[in-house]
Every structure is written in structure tokens, then in C-alpha cells.
Amino acid sequence: MADQVLDAKGLNCPLPILRAKKALKELPTGGTLEIHATDPGAVKDFEAFCRSTGNELLESRAEGSTYIFLIKHTN
Amino acid sequence: MSTDTNAKSMSLIVTKGTLDWAYPPFILATTAAAMGLDVTMFFTFYGLGLLKKDLNLKISTLGNPAMEMPMMGMHMAMPNLISALPGVDGMATGMMKNLIKKKGVASIEDLRELAVEADVQMIACQMTMDLFEYKREDMIDGPTLGGAASYIEVATKSDINLYI
Numbered sequence: 606m607a608d609q610v611l612d613a614k615g616l617n618c619p620l621p622i623l624r625a626k627k628a629l630k631e632l633p634t635g636g637t638l639e640i641h642a643t644d645p646g647a648v649k650d651f652e653a654f655c656r657s658t659g660n661e662l663l664e665s666r667a668e669g670s671t672y673i674f675l676i677k678h679t680n
Numbered sequence: 681m682s683t684d685t686n687a688k689s690m691s692l693i694v695t696k697g698t699l700d701w702a703y704p705p706f707i708l709a710t711t712a713a714a715m716g717l718d719v720t721m722f723f724t725f726y727g728l729g730l731l732k733k734d735l736n737l738k739i740s741t742l743g744n745p746a747m748e749m750p751m752m753g754m755h756m757a758m759p760n761l762i763s764a765l766p767g768v769d770g771m772a773t774g775m776m777k778n779l780i781k782k783k784g785v786a787s788i789e790d791l792r793e794l795a796v797e798a799d800v801q802m803i804a805c806q807m808t809m810d811l812f813e814y815k816r817e818d819m820i821d822g823p824t825l826g827g828a829a830s831y832i833e834v835a836t837k838s839d840i841n842l843y844i
Binding site: 616619625657 | 710715783784794
């Protein structure tokens with residue numbers, strides 16, 4: 606179970622990333638954030654975001670038309 | 681500003697002030713800031729209008745043959761002869777704003793606010809302020825006034841420099 610869940614459904618680029626960044630900032634190091642999004646572009650974007658920022662993408666999966674990402678706040 | 685000495689940086693020159701052209705610089709600036717980059721935006725010529733407190737951004741279909749608006753399952757392009765008629769730009773702007781809302785795209789006002797919150801540095805071109813007789817009090821708080829040298833100083837230190 607993630608420490609926090611962010612509903613970014615219905616939001617388009619770059620809002621899911623911006624909202625996730627804001628939520629991660631409020632999490633302690635080691636905390637986890639689960640993001641729910643419907644923007645298909647978010648799949649590649651969260652991979653790139655995590656590679657660039659050093660946060661860890663623990664999980665990326667689709668459930669129907671919802672994309673679910675689990676990110677560990679490491680940086 | 682990030683305190684990380686390894687932080688990357690990006691600068692953007694923003695020269696266009698229509699609703700459609702306002703998106704790329706603000707999307708890239710906010711995203712780069714979210715990814716830990718130090719970002720500076722230099723607003724000049726028509727781009728300077730994007731710093732006005734009250735935004736009333738418009739698009740024009742005139743001279744824009746690549747612009748196709750989705751409509752009833754098809755795409756509609758506008759011949760120049762029709763684009764030039766009074767009211768057509770207003771109609772196209774209304775359609776675009778509806779699409780933006782419907783598709784969950786942020787408004788320029790929101791993205792600008794997020795950029796300010798993320799400590800994106802903004803420089804308003806002093807020469808353009810004088811040229812178009814803009815008043816400082818008509819612009820949002822935050823941007824500093826500067827010229828080409830101010831931009832070049834930032835650009836020489838930036839990893840990414842974009843002109844939009």
C-alpha cells in the first residue's frame with residue numbers, strides 16, 4: 606500500500622508529472638506515491654521523469670484505461 | 681533555485697503570444713523545473729504579452745493551413761478567405777478553449793502560476809516593454825526586467841537553450 610495516492614485521471618500532459626512532483630516533495634525520503642492517470646503519454650513520461658530525477662519507479666501497469674504508477678521518493 | 685550543484689539548466693526565449701504558441705514554453709518550463717532543472721524564460725516581442733496580469737489569449741486560423749480542429753469525427757481546416765472574416769478568429773478561439781477544457785489540458789494561467797511556484801526565473805524584455813508601451817504594473821509580479829545581455833549570460837551557462 607502506497608503512503609499516498611494521487612488521482613491524476615483526466616489530466617493531460619504535463620499535469621500528471623507536475624502534480625506527482627508536488628506530491629513527492631511532501632513525502633519523506635523512502636515514502637511511496639501511487640499515481641492514477643488516464644494520459645497514455647504518462648507511461649513514457651514517468652519513466653523519463655524517474656530516470657532524470659533519481660526517484661524509483663517501482664511499478665507501472667495498466668488497469669483498463671487507467672495507468673497506475675508507483676514511485677519511491679528517493680531524491 | 682536548486683541547491684544541487686549538479687543541477688541541469690534550461691533557458692527559453694518566448695517570442696509568441698497566441699494561445700496555441702503559449703503552450704510549448706510553459707509546458708517545457710514547468711516540466712523541466714519538476715525534473716530538477718533551473719529554468720529561465722526570456723519574454724520578448726509578442727511573447728511578452730504572456731506576462732500580463734489579465735490574459736485574453738487568442739488563436740488565428742489565418743495563414744495557418746496545418747491547423748485542423750476536430751469536428752463531428754472529422755477535421756476542419758479553414759481557408760484563408762474565410763479566416764479573414766470578422767468573428768472567425770473568435771469562433772476558432774472559443775473552439776480551442778472548449779477542447780482544452782474537455783481534454784484536461786491546463787490553462788495557460790495555471791501553467792504560468794505553476795511556473796512561478798516552481799521558481800522558474802522570468803525576464804521581461806525591457807526594449808519590448810518600451811516598444812509596445814507596456815506598464816510594469818500591468819504585468820504579474822515576479823519577472824525581472826532585462827535585455828539581450830541578461831539572456832546571453834543565462835544561456836552561456838545553460839545546458840539547453842530553446843527559442844520558441
